[in-house]
Amino acid sequence: MSSDTDPWSERFPELFRERHVAYADCTIRYRTGPPDPDLVSRLHLVAITPENQVVVCRSEQGWRFLPGGTREPGESLEELGRRELREEAGAALTGELHCFSAHIADSNRRAPYRPHLPHPRTHWAYAVAEVRLTGDPTNPSDGETVVEVLTLTPADAANYLAGENPIHADVLRHAVALGLVSSS
Numbered sequence: 517m518s519s520d521t522d523p524w525s526e527r528f529p530e531l532f533r534e535r536h537v538a539y540a541d542c543t544i545r546y547r548t549g550p551p552d553p554d555l556v557s558r559l560h561l562v563a564i565t566p567e568n569q570v571v572v573c574r575s576e577q578g579w580r581f582l583p584g585g586t587r588e589p590g591e592s593l594e595e596l597g598r599r600e601l602r603e604e605a606g607a608a609l610t611g612e613l614h615c616f617s618a619h620i621a622d623s624n625r626r627a628p629y630r631p632h633l634p635h636p637r638t639h640w641a642y643a644v645a646e647v648r649l650t651g652d653p654t655n656p657s658d659g660e661t662v663v664e665v666l667t668l669t670p671a672d673a674a675n676y677l678a679g680e681n682p683i684h685a686d687v688l689r690h691a692v693a694l695g696l697v698s699s700s
Contacts, residue, residue: 522548524690531686537621540629544619544640548690551618551639557629558640559596559615560584560684562691563607563647568698569667570688571605571647572676575660580680582642582688583607585659589632597645604662606653611646616696617687618642642687644696670697 525532532546560582563571574580583604587596594613601607618639628635653662668676670692677685691697 524548524693527693528686528690530682531690540621540623541625542621542623544621546617546619548617548694550615551641553593553615555634555637555639556587556593556596556618556641557621557633557638558584558586559593559600559613560640560642560687561597561601561613561647562642562644562688562697563601563605564644564697565647565649565667566610567667568670568700570670570673570697571601571607571649572666572668572673573604573653573662574664574666576663577660578680579660580677580684582677582684586630587633593641593643597643601645601647602650603654603656603659605647605665606649606651607647607665608650609645610648613643613645614696615641615643616691616694619683642691644691670699 534545536543561584573583585600597613598609618641621638623636655661674685674688692699
């Protein structure tokens with residue numbers, strides 16, 4: 517993965533800014549390139565429909581985000597992506613995952629969030645994936661309840677995410693800038 521001297525850091529300074537995440541009690545730093553799959557604990561997807569629309573979700577608490585979540589024991593990244601798309605977006609993966617970046621998260625906790633996850637360093641990965649909507653989110657009881665799934669143009673999706681989740685908005689903008697998502 518690329519370092520602090522990544523040329524994208526000038527274009528997306530807030531995305532690359534080191535920050536503390538209070539709910540996870542960790543420090544995160546954004547890096548480009550595919551993450552080490554063995555260190556990935558979370559994956560969020562820039563999910564693209566056949567119409568080149570980006571799938572975005574809103575929870576009952578009002579959080580806006582790209583679909584994704586925490587890895588289960590023994591789960592591959594593709595299995596994680598498939599499960600999270602179904603649970604949060606009512607979508608099915610139709611192509612391969614293309615991991616293009618991650619936040620490296622260094623925990624201040626004594627133990628991992630879940631016993632099977634890497635600790636104290638983990639990767640919160642981002643991938644682009646082709647999807648199709650298949651129904652409503654399954655909303656399992658151990659996750660957030662998604663109350664709205666939208667498909668928006670990449671620009672509209674970034675704007676929708678920006679107010680509530682500027683990191684996901686910039687991850688999407690970065691995927692567009694990398695040419696992984698068509699801007700139109």
